[in-house]
Amino acid sequence: MGLIIHNNLINEEKARALMGSCPFGAMEYKDGKLSIGMQCKMCKACVRKSDGAITFEEEQASLIDKSLWNGVLVFCEHYEGHIHNVTFELLGKAKELAKVNDEPVLALMIGHNITSKAQELYNYGADSVYVYDDPGLKDFLIEPYANVFEDFIKAVKPSAILVGATNVGRSLAPRVAARLHTGLTADCTSLEMTESKDLVQIRPAFGGNIMARIMTPNHRPQFCTVRYKIFSKPPRIESDKKPIAMTVTPQMLASHARIEEIEVKSPDVDISEADVIVQAGRGVKTQKDLELVEALAARLGARMACTRPLVENGWFSAKQQIGLSGRTVKPKLLICVGVSGAVQTVAGMKGSDCIIAINSDPEAPIFDVAHYGLVGDLYKIIPSFLKELDNVQ
Amino acid sequence: MNILVCVKQVPGSSAVKVDDKTGLLIRPKKGNKLNPYDLFALQAALDIKDCDGSPVSVLTMGPPQAMEAISECLWMGCDEGFLITDRVFGGADVLATSYTISQGIRKAGAQDLILCGKQTTDGDTAQVGAEVAEHLGIPHLSNVISIVRRDESSVTVKALQENLIVTETLELPCLLCLDADINTPRLPSYKRMKEMGEAKVKVLTFADFEDQDKSHYGLKGSPTQVQKVFPPEKNDNRVLYKGADDKLAAKLSSILKERKFI
Numbered sequence: 065m066g067l068i069i070h071n072n073l074i075n076e077e078k079a080r081a082l083m084g085s086c087p088f089g090a091m092e093y094k095d096g097k098l099s100i101g102m103q104c105k106m107c108k109a110c111v112r113k114s115d116g117a118i119t120f121e122e123e124q125a126s127l128i129d130k131s132l133w134n135g136v137l138v139f140c141e142h143y144e145g146h147i148h149n150v151t152f153e154l155l156g157k158a159k160e161l162a163k164v165n166d167e168p169v170l171a172l173m174i175g176h177n178i179t180s181k182a183q184e185l186y187n188y189g190a191d192s193v194y195v196y197d198d199p200g201l202k203d204f205l206i207e208p209y210a211n212v213f214e215d216f217i218k219a220v221k222p223s224a225i226l227v228g229a230t231n232v233g234r235s236l237a238p239r240v241a242a243r244l245h246t247g248l249t250a251d252c253t254s255l256e257m258t259e260s261k262d263l264v265q266i267r268p269a270f271g272g273n274i275m276a277r278i279m280t281p282n283h284r285p286q287f288c289t290v291r292y293k294i295f296s297k298p299p300r301i302e303s304d305k306k307p308i309a310m311t312v313t314p315q316m317l318a319s320h321a322r323i324e325e326i327e328v329k330s331p332d333v334d335i336s337e338a339d340v341i342v343q344a345g346r347g348v349k350t351q352k353d354l355e356l357v358e359a360l361a362a363r364l365g366a367r368m369a370c371t372r373p374l375v376e377n378g379w380f381s382a383k384q385q386i387g388l389s390g391r392t393v394k395p396k397l398l399i400c401v402g403v404s405g406a407v408q409t410v411a412g413m414k415g416s417d418c419i420i421a422i423n424s425d426p427e428a429p430i431f432d433v434a435h436y437g438l439v440g441d442l443y444k445i446i447p448s449f450l451k452e453l454d455n456v457q
Numbered sequence: 458m459n460i461l462v463c464v465k466q467v468p469g470s471s472a473v474k475v476d477d478k479t480g481l482l483i484r485p486k487k488g489n490k491l492n493p494y495d496l497f498a499l500q501a502a503l504d505i506k507d508c509d510g511s512p513v514s515v516l517t518m519g520p521p522q523a524m525e526a527i528s529e530c531l532w533m534g535c536d537e538g539f540l541i542t543d544r545v546f547g548g549a550d551v552l553a554t555s556y557t558i559s560q561g562i563r564k565a566g567a568q569d570l571i572l573c574g575k576q577t578t579d580g581d582t583a584q585v586g587a588e589v590a591e592h593l594g595i596p597h598l599s600n601v602i603s604i605v606r607r608d609e610s611s612v613t614v615k616a617l618q619e620n621l622i623v624t625e626t627l628e629l630p631c632l633l634c635l636d637a638d639i640n641t642p643r644l645p646s647y648k649r650m651k652e653m654g655e656a657k658v659k660v661l662t663f664a665d666f667e668d669q670d671k672s673h674y675g676l677k678g679s680p681t682q683v684q685k686v687f688p689p690e691k692n693d694n695r696v697l698y699k700g701a702d703d704k705l706a707a708k709l710s711s712i713l714k715e716r717k718f719i
Contacts, residue, residue, distance in 0.1 A: 101520050
């Protein structure tokens with residue numbers, strides 16, 4: 065399977081045109097033959113442009129029996145039984161996905177002294193909650209947690225697995241997906257379920273202004289991670305069901321690592337919880353100019369955030385970055401100042417109630433997501449706005 | 458100890474766009490660079506080398522021009538470079554990529570400590586490191602912010618886990634994914650560049666690997682498939698204001714008042 069090049073249909077002129085159509089520069093024309101190198105990302109742009117000279121050969125019939133895999137599983141992220149909100153958001157989404165084919169919503173919680181806490185997962189829509197409760201699982205260690213997760217998957221065979229893209233989830237999900245030789249799609253921003261129980265995973269891709277629709281058609285389970293605040297927390301409905309206890313064996317607890325110490329960090333100035341945020345982008349020319357944006361933030365009682373280039377410049381900590389590689393935010397008000405609005409950035413702000421963008425470029429993609437766009441010079445608008453506010457008071 | 462750093466060459470500009478009319482991807486015009494997140498892993502490795510002389514190798518997977526990224530690492534102070542390149546590996550997703558890298562690491566000689574950056578700027582998945590560790594059957598830890606101490610058989614590090622700082626000791630060999638901004642990466646040395654010239658890089662292809670089953674690599678070894686790519690949906694309810702800057706400032710003020718933010 066893959067891309068097939070029919071060189072008999074390709075002359076040099078056509079080869080050059082096709083090479084130009086490849087966004088990744090993956091094609092080479094040598095000795096009258098066009099070939100595709102390993103930069104290829106399988107976007108199939110060349111197929112559409114080739115008039116049949118390049119074809120995509122589909123995968124042969126599925127090798128797995130999908131009917132053996134059933135249910136949409138949510139991995140429960142928690143610390144000492146305090147469940148992370150991303151878990152409830154994922155349960156809400158899992159319920160929607162499961163409904164399509166009348167599958168059950170499953171939840172998995174791993175830890176120690178957590179069985180009573182796990183009950184809460186029923187209240188947010190789980191049909192069955194499975195618990196691995198053992199002193200050896202008190203703290204997150206990659207090997208025991210991966211072993212337990214593997215044991216669960218082999219025992220229950222969930223068809224799709226949603227994991228919160230927290231530090232633990234981003235470490236555990238790939239580990240388990242690799243062990244089961246299955247696919248994993250990181251940081252999905254949208255999920256759908258087909259009638260053949262295939263999970264449609266949508267995420268920004270190739271680092272740019274592009275969305276990709278990704279599927280795992282011939283492997284089970286289908287793994288994905290989703291960041292906090294992408295989906296909405298469902299209403300809580302009291303349930304009196306009891307969690308199902310799973311057996312932990314000593315073999316599962318074998319580890320080549322041990323915890324020495326756990327400190328609770330003083331809470332960060334965490335932008336993902338902020339109600340009002342002012343975000344600076346590359347339109348802010350120098351570090352000194354940030355003072356202007358900070359003055360705006362201070363006046364509105366807002367947290368300061370930024371785009372990735374400003375983190376790379378060293379002006380901000382990575383924790384202040386909104387975007388796919390930073391934080392996802394869902395504030396009541398977000399003011400984007402000099403932010404161009406790459407998909408990478410926008411993926412982290414979609415859920416915001418009100419987005420106001422200030423940018424001098426009327427074509428900037430940020431205006432496609434902003435509720436209010438101000439096409440103008442931030443260096444004039446902000447001082448003028450602050451002055452007006454001062455005059456009022 | 459033998460240290461190996463995994464790096465990637467990424468596009469200088471990550472902004473691939475979609476042509477609204479044709480739906481085709483538009484290639485960025487700028488060149489390539491070393492993934493900025495890898496610089497922190499390289500620096501952490503070179504810090505250890507400065508301390509005790511541990512040899513540092515660097516490994517990448519990519520097209521032949523990814524050699525440039527390896528050269529840059531060698532000019533920074535790494536001792537040996539490996540480039541995994543072969544058409545067989547094209548179209549690989551996270552699983553196939555991490556498996557290919559793990560096969561390459563097995564050929565690069567015995568390693569005690571494998572370091573990766575947090576993520577790349579072109580893929581943004583932050584998953585390859587953990588999957589490589591699984592394929593190698595060694596423990597890993599992500600979001601590492603400092604290496605506290607090390608001896609012949611173990612390494613003790615601090616790592617972030619949501620609002621916790623966890624100090625953990627891992628037996629060697631192990632793999633660590635280092636967070637950004639944990640040190641100050643060095644620049645390639647002009648002197649080393651002059652001395653070394655075009656750096657010696659060992660090229661690894663499919664033929665060099667232990668696992669000769671082609672179905673484990675590239676597109677065939679990739680469970681996930683990109684069905685299609687499309688431009689993000691646009692917001693049709695937006696309001697766009699143009700005009701004199703002081704008028705726009707007044708507009709901003711009235712929106713914020715209307716929504717009761719001021």
